[in-house]
Amino acid sequence: MVSYLVHRLAGTLPVLLLISFLVFSLIHAAPGDPTLLLLGEETNAAEIARAKERWGLDQPLYVQYLKFLRAAAAGDFGKSFKYAEPVINVIKTRLPATIELAVFAIIIASLLAIPLGVWAGAKPNSWIDNLGTTFGLFGISMPSFWLAIMLILLLAGVLNLLPTSGRSTYGIAGPEQTGFYLFDSIMQKNWAADVWEPSSFSLLFICF
Numbered sequence: 001m002v003s004y005l006v007h008r009l010a011g012t013l014p015v016l017l018l019i020s021f022l023v024f025s026l027i028h029a030a031p032g033d034p035t036l037l038l039l040g041e042e043t044n045a046a047e048i049a050r051a052k053e054r055w056g057l058d059q060p061l062y063v064q065y066l067k068f069l070r071a072a073a074a075g076d077f078g079k080s081f082k083y084a085e086p087v088i089n090v091i092k093t094r095l096p097a098t099i100e101l102a103v104f105a106i107i108i109a110s111l112l113a114i115p116l117g118v119w120a121g122a123k124p125n126s127w128i129d130n131l132g133t134t135f136g137l138f139g140i141s142m143p144s145f146w147l148a149i150m151l152i153l154l155l156a157g158v159l160n161l162l163p164t165s166g167r168s169t170y171g172i173a174g175p176e177q178t179g180f181y182l183f184d185s186i187m188q189k190n191w192a193a194d195v196w197e198p199s200s201f202s203l204l205f206i207c208f
């Protein structure tokens with residue numbers, strides 16, 4: 001078991017490196033100068049040169065990439081230009097929401113898929129087998145980005161059951177303590193949030 005995990009981990013590292021290099025290269029290959037986007041179109045050439053030197057954008061691409069890898073290996077992902085704070089802090093702020101979404105989406109998917117699969121397997125070539133096969137093929141074949149937009153349009157725009165975005169919905173969520181809204185609402189005995197948050201979060205996550 002340990003050797004299998006080590007083998008899988010060793011096979012994952014080259015993939016991660018390749019993906020990081022491709023994303024890094026595509027960002028630099030995009031049209032436009034990121035310095036102008038950050039400083040504004042009215043910035044003169046001297047200010048642009050100083051900014052590039054300060055941010056290391058004047059160095060060759062491979063040097064920038066190696067510096068990024070070295071810093072990322074140490075847990076330093078740089079500073080977000082948009083939020084003006086370290087990227088790791090931005091990730092920590094949003095990580096509880098990601099974990100909650102993943103957990104409840106897996107729970108809902110398991111509660112639906114496992115009984116349906118067992119029922120379909122127990123009755124081959126029956127209507128439930130055909131229904132499960134059709135539903136599975138639909139989920140695999142349908143582009144997720146299109147399905148997400150359609151479900152958001154239906155659930156939020158037409159039925160008004162869920163918000164289109166965000167976590168703190170309609171004033172239901174109370175003060176944030178741990179970052180996990182479900183745990184926070186339980187500690188605060190905010191039962192309305194207990195009922196609302198998991199269902200809305202999970203359905204929104206499934207949409208995406």
